[in-house]
Amino acid sequence: MTNGGRKKATIYDLSVLSGSSPSTVSAVLNGTWRKRRIRESTAELIRSLAETHQYTANRQARGLRSSRSGLVGLLLPVHDNRYFSSLAQTFEAHVRSKGQCPIVVSASRDPEEERRTAETLISYSIDELFICGATDPDGVHEVCEAAGLKHINIDLPGTKVPSVISDNFEGGRILTEAIIRHFPADRPLAPEDLYLFGGRDDHATRERIRGFRAAKKELLGGDPDECVWPTGYAADNARKAFDAFYEQRGKLPRGFFVNSSINLEGLLRFMAEHPLENFKDLVVGCYDYDPFASFLPFPVIMIRQDVEGMIARAFEVIEGPRASVQIHLVKPRLVPPRTALTGPLDALIDSDMPR
Amino acid sequence: MTNGGRKKATIYDLSVLSGSSPSTVSAVLNGTWRKRRIRESTAELIRSLAETHQYTANRQARGLRSSRSGLVGLLLPVHDNRYFSSLAQTFEAHVRSKGQCPIVVSASRDPEEERRTAETLISYSIDELFICGATDPDGVHEVCEAAGLKHINIDLPGTKVPSVISDNFEGGRILTEAIIRHFPADRPLAPEDLYLFGGRDDHATRERIRGFRAAKKELLGGDPDECVWPTGYAADNARKAFDAFYEQRGKLPRGFFVNSSINLEGLLRFMAEHPLENFKDLVVGCYDYDPFASFLPFPVIMIRQDVEGMIARAFEVIEGPRASVQIHLVKPRLVPPRTALTGPLDALIDSDMPR
DNA sequence: AGTCATTGCACCATCGATTGTGCAAAAAAA
């Protein structure tokens, strides 16, 4: 170890060692040295000193001076969910490929927490913020705007900056249609056999419900109002809804549309207390894809949102010039039961294994 | 908006507005003002100015001066997996409760990337680093050590600082035992019917394999060497292993132990191409818990690592004085088939729903 | 040899907050 094991080397240390000024060292190490007409040999010397002393720039200092940090933030509702975690995974890869540092934080769908978290990130001078699934995107916008921070909405739209979201209407429609068509012609679904559980009063849920209703009306010719049960994005609330339904009718609906895999976990909690027989003749549609859920012991039709597409689009838009406040719809994909799709992890190689 | 909408207010702005010096403003706003004997009324004035001008401290500046940032890092192998995402979720809650800002980053199980990422985090002067599931914990240690950064290992142990990990031997043992016992006495498992797939050459896998062998030897009286197939932590490699096995024998083993839910996804990929009949008389054990996987159409016995316990323990240890280099084992829990456990998300309330 | 352009770098202010030190004014003690 060239270093006693303690304090990090600074440009001042290298300046002394190399006999050059700090500004010269700085220029060499941040790449602007040609512009400053530093001699190649000087640069070489400094570079080698930096190498042997394991110099790395203090980014707080750099960020303070340049009011940029190299950090790009992703504000998430929660981590512990395959949809959001695959967003995080994909986001990281994109940010890394631009040579910046991703920083992913969750705010629990709490508008207050969202704003506070954005404030915090801003206080670290992050360069851009991707606001994903925020309960109050425009609230977060306010604080970004006040700080002059570039930002964009994902998953749930705001009205102040561009948004990249799933085509939830279309997704809801095709999912509903797929549920309906999954029943055999000789035992077709009645309008009152098909329910929607989950979601809250947000743009995504509203659009999905619109798609749900449109498909029901078109294919089943009816759409009783009581067929929509919002439960919030919480597994246990969904479980309670299933319990209540079961309590009332002695069975579950033959088909239902579950809004988000978080709510589908509520179905698992229900299942745990009921014999598998109760789930014969059941078809579930879930808006969100989870590979394990796709193989449950009854047909589960899922919607996989195009995470890669959304992230890629969001980067295009945020990078692009003067983006107009517009909602960019990204088509989601219908996933038939028993389907194992690849995900962002498949792009990684296992450095421990041959090939 | 009191602010034109652009640059953030600084202590210098407030200093001018209040007629006090920047240092007074600073002291008032960071809480050290009593120590500096600032008059209550002065403090009050400054606080109200800060309020109306929406002052927030520039943490890069603060961090530069104090060489602390208020950031606490979690280095993860990947995001897109329920085990790691629940770790992230739990970690965030802990860090938040200490008034700091969590920053979660993944490094893809690549030793190079791990060190680079640690370097990057260090360059932002993070205050502590939790190194989770690192392929080369001691490598990361080196860079932390050189920067004088407090750190600790989770999930996979290193030899230079304390580690908090699952009791993988015991977990592997009880999981194996549960698989064996799940078969009825009249059609018991033979030693060559029970395989282990997945994992790589890391501490966790080795320990689990040790537990696997121990249980087999004890309960089945045998343990052929070819019953262990490491595949790395990649779904597709696991699928290939299943394919290969199936190719050779025309069936899957009656029972198997899958190391990590990532590899269990490989089983899904295999399943997608085979009729469900092939999975009769099959019992799977998986080291890791995923709620959906627990309800697959054949018995899946899972191990849930005690994420909350590990994180809590890790914070205790890292906060504690002069922790000795020691491995702290946290007992994991056996989860029978068809079990829906609650997770970190259940601690959140849905602000959009009543109650 | 004298003028001018180019090269190669040093100097210094700056980003925003923190903190040790110093000192005038007010209050208390003598």
Added chain:
DNA sequence: TTTTTTTGCACAATCGATGGTGCAATGACT
């Protein structure tokens, strides 16, 4: 009233990197 103590704050250095500006030394050219 004078001396001492306390109060309340201002000053200035500092953290590490950046980038505008200035200037000596060298080379090119007449």
